[in-house]
Amino acid sequence: MATDLKNLKSDLVVDARGTACPGPLLAAKKAIGELESGEIMEILSADEGTKNDIPRWCDKVGHEYLGFYDEDSFSRLFLIKE
Amino acid sequence: MEATQEITIQELQMQVDALKKKIGKLEKNRKDQLSMAVVSGDMDKILATMVISLAAAAMDTQVKLFFSFWSLSALRDPKKTPKGKDFISKMFGMMLPTGKNKLALSNMNMGGMGPMMMKMLMKKKNVMSLDEMFKQAGELGIEITICEMSMDLMGFKKEEFIDYPNLRFAGAATFVADAGESAMQLFV
Numbered sequence: 001m002a003t004d005l006k007n008l009k010s011d012l013v014v015d016a017r018g019t020a021c022p023g024p025l026l027a028a029k030k031a032i033g034e035l036e037s038g039e040i041m042e043i044l045s046a047d048e049g050t051k052n053d054i055p056r057w058c059d060k061v062g063h064e065y066l067g068f069y070d071e072d073s074f075s076r077l078f079l080i081k082e
Numbered sequence: 083m084e085a086t087q088e089i090t091i092q093e094l095q096m097q098v099d100a101l102k103k104k105i106g107k108l109e110k111n112r113k114d115q116l117s118m119a120v121v122s123g124d125m126d127k128i129l130a131t132m133v134i135s136l137a138a139a140a141m142d143t144q145v146k147l148f149f150s151f152w153s154l155s156a157l158r159d160p161k162k163t164p165k166g167k168d169f170i171s172k173m174f175g176m177m178l179p180t181g182k183n184k185l186a187l188s189n190m191n192m193g194g195m196g197p198m199m200m201k202m203l204m205k206k207k208n209v210m211s212l213d214e215m216f217k218q219a220g221e222l223g224i225e226i227t228i229c230e231m232s233m234d235l236m237g238f239k240k241e242e243f244i245d246y247p248n249l250r251f252a253g254a255a256t257f258v259a260d261a262g263e264s265a266m267q268l269f270v
Contacts, residue, residue: 020208022137026218029140046208053137060141 010042123152150229171237
């Protein structure tokens with residue numbers, strides 16, 4: 001799965017590395033409006049909790065969570081807008 | 083034969099209608115809504131309140147905060163100085179923190195050293211400041227209601243609270259009504 005994600009082309013990258021919980025979630029929520037349905041959002045986060053929070057958010061509001069992979073000091077999370 | 087069948091269908095229809103009514107009521111009772119009664123005026127508890135509220139709002143949950151008693155200090159605007167207070171109200175005003183940036187910690191306050199260290203740490207660890215959290219809360223449509231009774235009791239005036247979109251003033255029944263239809267209720 002991780003290799004698949006690495007080849008994924010995101011339609012929008014949200015860099016939320018400069019903020020802790022619940023910053024990345026808020027950044028994602030704000031940015032999701034810029035995407036059309038079916039487009040891919042990539043969230044960069046240095047907050048460990050976000051890896052659990054974003055899938056829960058997707059579950060609740062209906063976006064499709066694709067997964068994440070770690071870089072050196074942060075993670076890349078991917079989802080498809082509902 | 084036909085007559086009895088008709089009656090059964092009618093009865094069934096009535097039962098379905100009754101069920102529909104009941105379901106409608108149940109759904110209304112479990113709105114995707116978070117109601118919080120915020121009574122504490124400690125910095126840590128106000129922080130927790132705001133973090134949970136923001137997370138809920140980001141997840142499209144309607145958030146309603148009811149501020150009462152000591153928490154009112156967090157909503158004071160230090161730049162505003164209301165006139166016409168009596169002696170006891172003035173005393174209360176002087177002894178209670180003037181705004182969210184002056185709050186004490188419920189633990190490890192150490193005469194104000196604790197909050198200072200906490201703010202430094204928050205900055206270092208990229209945690210939003212309370213100012214930023216309230217700003218975001220306003221943008222996300224988080225509703226704040228001030229308990230009118232505690233406001234009167236402590237001698238606060240409406241003019242001394244922060245500028246916040248749709249800041250409302252109401253009584254305990256408003257909280258009870260909001261909480262009653264919320265799927266989540268928390269007391270801080």
